Amino acid sequence: MSVRVRFAPSPTGRLHIGSARTALYNWLFAKHEKGTFILRIEDTDRERSKKEYLQTILSDLTWLGLTWDEGPYCQSERLSFYQELAQQLLNKGNAYYCYCTPSELALKKEKAVLEKKPLRYDGSCRKLTSTQRSIYESEGRKPVLRLVCPENVHLTVHDAIRGEINFSTEVLDDFIIVKSDGFPVYNFACAADDHDLGITHVLRGEEHLSNTPRQLLIYRVFGWVPPIFGHLSIILDENRKKLSKREGSTFLDEFRESGFLPEALLNFLVLLGWASDENKEKMSLSEIVQKFTLNGVTKSPAIFDFKKLEWMNSQYIRELPVENFIKLAIPFLEKAGWAADGALKTILLSEDKKERLRSLVMLYRERVKRLNEFPVLTRYYFLEDIPLEFSTLKKWADSKGILFFEEFLKKIQDAFFTPEVLERTLRDFVDSKGLKAGDLIHPLRYFLTGQEVSPGVFEVMAVLGKERTLTRIQKGVLTLNQLKNPA
RNA sequence: GGCCCUGUCGUCUAGCGGUAUAAGGACGCUACCCUUUCAAGGUAGAGGUCGCGGGUUCGAAUCCCGCCAGGGUCACCA
Numbered sequence: 001m002s003v004r005v006r007f008a009p010s011p012t013g014r015l016h017i018g019s020a021r022t023a024l025y026n027w028l029f030a031k032h033e034k035g036t037f038i039l040r041i042e043d044t045d046r047e048r049s050k051k052e053y054l055q056t057i058l059s060d061l062t063w064l065g066l067t068w069d070e071g072p073y074c075q076s077e078r079l080s081f082y083q084e085l086a087q088q089l090l091n092k093g094n095a096y097y098c099y100c101t102p103s104e105l106a107l108k109k110e111k112a113v114l115e116k117k118p119l120r121y122d123g124s125c126r127k128l129t130s131t132q133r134s135i136y137e138s139e140g141r142k143p144v145l146r147l148v149c150p151e152n153v154h155l156t157v158h159d160a161i162r163g164e165i166n167f168s169t170e171v172l173d174d175f176i177i178v179k180s181d182g183f184p185v186y187n188f189a190c191a192a193d194d195h196d197l198g199i200t201h202v203l204r205g206e207e208h209l210s211n212t213p214r215q216l217l218i219y220r221v222f223g224w225v226p227p228i229f230g231h232l233s234i235i236l237d238e239n240r241k242k243l244s245k246r247e248g249s250t251f252l253d254e255f256r257e258s259g260f261l262p263e264a265l266l267n268f269l270v271l272l273g274w275a276s277d278e279n280k281e282k283m284s285l286s287e288i289v290q291k292f293t294l295n296g297v298t299k300s301p302a303i304f305d306f307k308k309l310e311w312m313n314s315q316y317i318r319e320l321p322v323e324n325f326i327k328l329a330i331p332f333l334e335k336a337g338w339a340a341d342g343a344l345k346t347i348l349l350s351e352d353k354k355e356r357l358r359s360l361v362m363l364y365r366e367r368v369k370r371l372n373e374f375p376v377l378t379r380y381y382f383l384e385d386i387p388l389e390f391s392t393l394k395k396w397a398d399s400k401g402i403l404f405f406e407e408f409l410k411k412i413q414d415a416f417f418t419p420e421v422l423e424r425t426l427r428d429f430v431d432s433k434g435l436k437a438g439d440l441i442h443p444l445r446y447f448l449t450g451q452e453v454s455p456g457v458f459e460v461m462a463v464l465g466k467e468r469t470l471t472r473i474q475k476g477v478l479t480l481n482q483l484k485n486p487a
Numbered sequence: 488g489g490c491c492c493u494g495u496c497g498u499c500u501a502g503c504g505g506u507a508u509a510a511g512g513a514c515g516c517u518a519c520c521c522u523u524u525c526a527a528g529g530u531a532g533a534g535g536u537c538g539c540g541g542g543u544u545c546g547a548a549u550c551c552c553g554c555c556a557g558g559g560u561c562a563c564c565a
Contacts, residue, residue, distance in 0.1 A: 010565045045564055102563070118489065119561065144563055162492070171490050171561085179563040186565045210491055210560040233493075233558095240557060271499060271513090279501050281513055298500075301558065305498050308514040318527085367526045423523095441523040453525040 003035025004200050007061075007068070008190070010042040011053040014251040015060040017304070018205060018235045018243055021269045025232060026203050027066045028270065028292040038197060039071035042190070044183045049076070060252040064262045065285070073197070075189050082184040085192055085222070086145055086177065094221045095177060097143035098125035099136040120173035121146070145178035147188075147217065155213045155220075160201070160230040160294045167213035175214055187211055191218035194227055203230040206301075207242075230294055233273055233301040243304055259332060259371025260309070264316040268309045272302040282315055310369040318366040325361050329374050336375035338382040359463045363455040379450075381464065386450035386472065393446070393480050401439030404429075405477045408440060409470060417466050419458035426458075447476025 007023040009015065030037035039061070043049040061067070075082075089095035098121075100108075105121070112119050126148070128136075136143070153169040177188035184192070194202060194215075209231045219226040237243045243250050249258065255265055263285060271281060275298070276291040283291070320328070326348075333339045347353040360381055368374050380386050396402050408429055415425050430437050445457045448469060454460055461469045 008565090012565070042565060048564070098563095105563090113488095116488075142563095165491070167490075176563055181563075183563085185563070190565085205559095206492065207559055208565085211565090213491095231492080236558075238498090242559080268499095273499090275500055277501095279512060281499090300493050300500095302500090303498060305514065308499070311514055314526095364526090369526095426523095436523095438523055445524065451524095455525075457523065 001200060003030060003033040004038060004198050005030050005035065005203060006038040006040050006071075006194070006197065006199055007066075008040040008042050008193075008204075009057050010045065010048075011050060011057060012045060012048040013053055014253055015057045016243075017250055017252060017255070017269070020060070020064065020066075020252050020265075021235065021272060022203065022205055022232060023061060023066050024064070024266060024269055025274070025292075025297070028289055029201065029203060029294065030069070031289040032292045035200070036069045037066075038073070038199070039068035040193060040197070041072050041074045041076075042186065043074055043076045044179075044186065044189055046076075046181060046183060056253060060256070063256060064252070064266060070197075073193070075184070075193065078189075078193070079182065079184075081196070082178070082189060082192060083182070086184075086188075089147065089177075089221060090145070092221075093148070095145050095147050096126055096174075097128070097133065098146045098174075098176070099128070099133070099141045099143050100125060101141065118171070121175070123174050126174065142180035144176045144180050146174040147177050147221070149174050149217065153217075153220075155216045157209070157212045157216065157229055158226075159209075160228050161297050162231060162299055165209070165212075167216075169213070169217070172213060172217070177218075187214040188218060191215040191224075195219065195222070195224045199227050201228045201230060203232060206231045206234050230297070232297065233299055235272060236301050236303045238303065240301075240303065249306075257372070259373065260313050261316045261320075261328075261371075264313040265309070267316070268312040272304070273298045282312070314366070314369040317368055317371070320365065322358050322361050322365070325365055326357065329361070329371055332372050333375050333382065335372075336379070338375060338379065344382075356463055356465065359459075363459055363463065367455065377451075377454075380448065386448075388446065388450060388476060388479050390483055392452065393476075393483055396443040396446075397480065397484055399439060399443070401430075401435055402443060402477070402480060404433055404435065404440070405443075405473060409473055412466075413470070415466075417462050417469075419456065419462050422458040422461050443476065443480075444473070447472050 005026045007019075007026045009019055009023075027037050029035070041054060043054070058072070086095065100121075108122060109119055125143075125146070149169055149172050151169065155167045155169065157165040157167070159165055175187065176185050178184055193199075212229060212231075216226055218224075235243045249255055256262075266285060267281075267283060267288070270288055270292070274292070274296045276283070276288075276296060280291075317325070330339070330344065333344055338344070347357055360378060364374055364377060368377070375382070408426070411425055411429055412422065415421050426440060427437060430440060441457050442452075445454055445460070446452060448454075448457065448460055448464060464472070
């Protein structure tokens, strides 16, 4: 039988990084087994489900490249299917209407807590007479449907990752399967759909493990064969808590916006709870597909290591062909506001300027861990006006090198602007003056970039071009002189 | 609190009763080299009493039991 797996998010929020990993594992398993990856939308919560969220989830999955072979199936469009099943249970006496209101339930729960009894529904509506029911109906109460929970039944989950896990129905109660608004509850809809869609393997987060006996009960009353389950460990934050909103980036769109590449994110994510046979780490997606098996999936929870993600991302960034890098960087440059006046467009239109941009990219491709760092590091290239701070300039106010800049300027005026020529020129020059290269290089770097760290200055000069290099040096010297002799 | 899951360097992990340095790799960290700063690269290194305590065995991180710790879950949310 061919493998059929599903990813079943609920559109009550943006795509969480943990959900993305669940989607990835399902997708990988499907691809590895040459099976089918199905997308199902669990939108049975009418209050919280939002169309916008569905949109972001779909676009995030697409961005990641985790495309689905079937679906998306929306549970809200399958209401009659669940109703039909509910009716069957009603007819067989496996389910019953319950008229208890939420406040009544809350009261019962309070009492149970006080008496230190387990928090189980007491089953008071199980044996309702028809007259009692019509009284409730006339009061306008909308009933829910509850499943009759059998006494003392042993349920075992055959988990592909954790082995056999045993539960007893003792800990369960007559849980609700249809809400008063007629919508099915998660455990009911999920089991019904998994069966109906012919799902063979359910890979999901560990937080669903304790739901599984309830779903098993559904399979039982219908006489269905349950799928194979596999519960993935939870992703924890640095405090060993389930990764939460507070902990910085947790939603996929945030990773996208801060310049992570989907391939890098996927590669990092798969390592969070899975290792290949050879324990190899950096792998292409197709390589991962080829190696991915459920055997390699880990049971223990994993802490999200942002630093390692950044490292992984830097590995992928440096492999990016220059053209791709430019294409991917454009949105970040625009967002930084440095392409607002169409400057970027002119750069890309002019072959000469584009060539410069390519050189720039080559200088930064292996210095950048996230794409969004690129605009801030290269602002001196895209903007004409580079502010120079007095506090920084002060460092060179009394240095010897500063006295020779005018002369150095003349030297490079006629120089061919390549890194090699520029370096030769500068080194010859400092030798003749008895200076150290650094005496010129350090202030030079600051004049040109407004930063104290940058790629090699000679490369920077070349990429800026003669004109801009000369004016910035002049401006730097001028500003420094103002500092020394305030008017 | 009940039920359930998990427990190997700071982090992700390899390891599935026994071959060569008495636990290997990756990220991170430290030092040095390269060097005009940074990044990259190179070299070296620190970091683990395999949660703890009992067993079983000639032999245990690996099997069994107990304990402890962390996490998950107990909704007309999924």
